[in-house]
Amino acid sequence: MKTIIDWNRVSTALEEVNTPNLNVIPDNIVFNNDIDIVIGILIKPIRSVVKRCQRKVPVNSDRRSLPAVVRKLIRAKNAALRRASAYPTLEYRSLARVLHCEVKARVREVKNENWSTLMEEIT
Structure with a gap:
């Protein structure tokens, strides 16, 4: 505890x-x-x-704990954002945007799973 x-x-x-x-x-x-x-x-x-x-x-x-796969995806997204900021090409911006959407979806999945688990524990 x-x-x-x-x-x-x-x-x-x-x-x-x-x-x-x-x-x-x-x-x-x-x-x-x-x-x-x-x-x-x-x-x-x-x-x-x-x-x-x-x-x-x-x-x-700990509410901030995320699965390792999601943390790795977030790191990749941040690296892509830094790369797109340093070298603003269409390819780098597109990759950053795709990774951003993927991270957003995966975090939403994790939140939903955590919520479902909590509701199961309560009932």
Whole structure:
């Protein structure tokens, strides 16, 4: 399992935190033990907010993972686009356009497969 933290929610939640314990912190700290206590007082609300704003997800649920074939196709398309930009011939532009359409179609297929898999898991 992997932990994902929604930092926008953390930021919003920290703005709304009511911390009366922070008023207890003395102005002058003399002993090392007092430093540890103050650090604990400061960290406790932050730790609780972060804990509320995190969730655990399976490691393999990375939404950016694409099959190796599609990644290879994307690399080929990017190379063709760079080539067409450097040497603007009809042949290079046509190849880039064909690869772009192919990548678009394959990514759509992968998304549909992922969606179908998710729906099967839910039902």
